[in-house]
Amino acid sequence: MTTPGRGLHGRVLDTLGPAITAGDYPPGSVLRTDELAQHFEVSRSVMREAVRVLESMHLVESRRRVGVRVRLKSEWNVYDPQVIRWRLAGADRPNQLRSLTILRSAIEPAAAALAARDATPEQCAELTACALGMVANSRGHKLDGYLFHDVAFHRVILAASGNEMFARLGDVVAEVLTGRTHHDVMFEDPDPAAVTLHVQVAEAVREGDAARAEQLTREITVGALQELDILAP
Amino acid sequence: MTTPGRGLHGRVLDTLGPAITAGDYPPGSVLRTDELAQHFEVSRSVMREAVRVLESMHLVESRRRVGVRVRLKSEWNVYDPQVIRWRLAGADRPNQLRSLTILRSAIEPAAAALAARDATPEQCAELTACALGMVANSRGHKLDGYLFHDVAFHRVILAASGNEMFARLGDVVAEVLTGRTHHDVMFEDPDPAAVTLHVQVAEAVREGDAARAEQLTREITVGALQELDILAP
DNA sequence: GTCCCCGAAAAAGTCAGACTTATTTGTCAC
DNA sequence: GTGACAAATAAGTCTGACTTTTTCGGGGAC
Structure with a gap:
């Protein structure tokens, strides 16, 4: 860091x-x-x-x-990246991860919708490349390679939204994803359904389909919530 | 402040x-x-x-x-309240207001849904009181009284969500709402439809109807976006 | 001519000590 | 009990001397 x-x-x-x-x-x-x-x-x-x-x-x-x-x-200024890092490193880690995942699930669908409207051709290409990288690393215990492209994917979405507040959450999302792969339990290959969703989000953004991009991203974040047993009844 | x-x-x-x-x-x-x-x-x-x-x-x-x-x-740490205040006070104000309003529109519906699940009876009462205060000040150019209850309403929603990251955006929302009333154009009484929406959100939270609370809050924030000419096609 | 090493300069970083100021607390007179 | 005054305390401020890191430029070797 x-x-x-x-x-x-x-x-x-x-x-x-x-x-x-x-x-x-x-x-x-x-x-x-x-x-x-x-x-x-x-x-x-x-x-x-x-x-x-x-x-x-x-x-x-x-x-x-x-x-x-x-x-x-x-x-406390809980959005300060330094504070987030300190808390993620300490005993409060589980709570912090919960809060951040809920935040993600609110932000990322909105960011995806905006990205579908405003993403540059370069960003679309980048996004597709990331999704491809995820697919390529989705089998055979290549977790680090998968994580790398997963983080990049979400960073591009947030940046392509054109909203600086969303863009600055890239680091936070990276921490959450990294934490999930390294610290917490994640021994097996990632869920194939999640991989497909990422590919489809890249598609939707490329086609400028905001509603679909938003909905698909929501499905991704719902998955993240479920992993932490945060359920919507 | x-x-x-x-x-x-x-x-x-x-x-x-x-x-x-x-x-x-x-x-x-x-x-x-x-x-x-x-x-x-x-x-x-x-x-x-x-x-x-x-x-x-x-x-x-x-x-x-x-x-x-x-x-x-x-x-820059754009979530730092001090930085937000500095930027709102300067020439970058319109952009900052745009970014923050988009952020609101992503966060507040999610917060309302959580609040509907987890709000304490005290918070429900507080929320209803705020909505009532808004109604009471919705006619007769009582903008300051209206603003006061409007800010309080959104603060309670964010706090009642139980998510500390959401809760800490209370100050930001307060700045945005205050800015809209004082600095920008807002001569007439507030939109009656918006007032009704707030009353209905309080209802939905009280009844624990998360989906309805979320949807109604989304309608409120869409209104805020439209005021700034930020449209979803 | 190009490349590398070394020395000088520049600006931040660190330290120590003396002094100022605001705030709290406690006491004493009433 | 109340109110005013005095003492104690810890942060706040200033200054000057010194250290350390990094950059830049020159000179020598090839």
Whole structure:
């Protein structure tokens, strides 16, 4: 992912960020900048920069004469890619994955519909190539190759939607798909029906059939929800 | 919204953030920390903290021997509430509003469906109260009262969905709705059909009818899209 | 002429210490 | 009990010196 150690303050964040998002410091608990600086063996300047970053993520709130107070989870900037990564790496991973998959299932069908209207010929070609790659890696335990094209496929859809908010969720979707393949249970070859759906989505986008692209993508995301036992009754 | 000047570095950000998001410094251009510190008449420590925050938003990237380089727009953390506020305040406002409204139209129907399944009795009551407040303020140019209940209504829906990612979009929706009422053209009373739809959504959620809640909310958001001339063919 | 290595320069990064300011808390008078 | 004042505390700010990384340019070897 992004380079880990962008300086000393980055090192501090690599430890402190995950600790806070994991709930090691319960909401309302107070940290002192000086103590943290001592604990991490860095100067106060460095520690202050780290605190500023946490503050900009709304993870903590710094107040004079009080200290650095950990904010309620409901106030965190949960769309910050860094925060998402920290939470996916910690004990909150299952919940995070659930939330993100539900988000995907809301966003991706809409993105596919827009992509069907606005995708450039290049993007259509790219999409078809990705779907082809998925097919080529769908049998014979070539999970890494399959994942690679799967991630690329969804990135293209989100980018081709022409909506910057959708496009920026590419990284999130990549994390979810990667997590599903690597961390969680996925020993066998992918579901053939899912592969077919991707091919058909590429088709629909190419033909400019927004309604069909949307519906097919919805079927893909419903599958993702079912894998996590998130059912719509 | 959030308190403006949380210290000197906050003051700097209030100027520098909008300038960058507005495109005053084109992508790739390089700033020097020392020059900025001089320009804003603050110490280097303060300037460095400000730069760290901008860096955590992926607005800039700080490299040794080079300086602080402005990143491509496609790399910005566009879900950061602060970034959204800066962009809504600048020349990019129309585009930002477009993107956010499309995002709303993808999220809110899904949130309404989940809310219909999981809303607590208290949330159902709150929702009904909001809808009632909208009705009461729907005639006689009581736009502020209407807006207040409209914002509250959508916040409750997003919160009641039980998905933290959806819930955190409450502020975004509030900004969009407020912007529509205050900045943009909205002289007359709100569309009676929209008011009715809100009342019906509250009904559907109360009755646990997920499909109906989703469909009705979709009609609300389609209305929002049409106001901005974003059409689905 | 091209390529490579090395040294100088430039800008961010780090540290330490002194000082300022806002906020809380506690005490004392009323 | 209430209100005002004083002390304590931790964040905030500034400054200056130093380190480290990266880029750029020159000079030498081929």
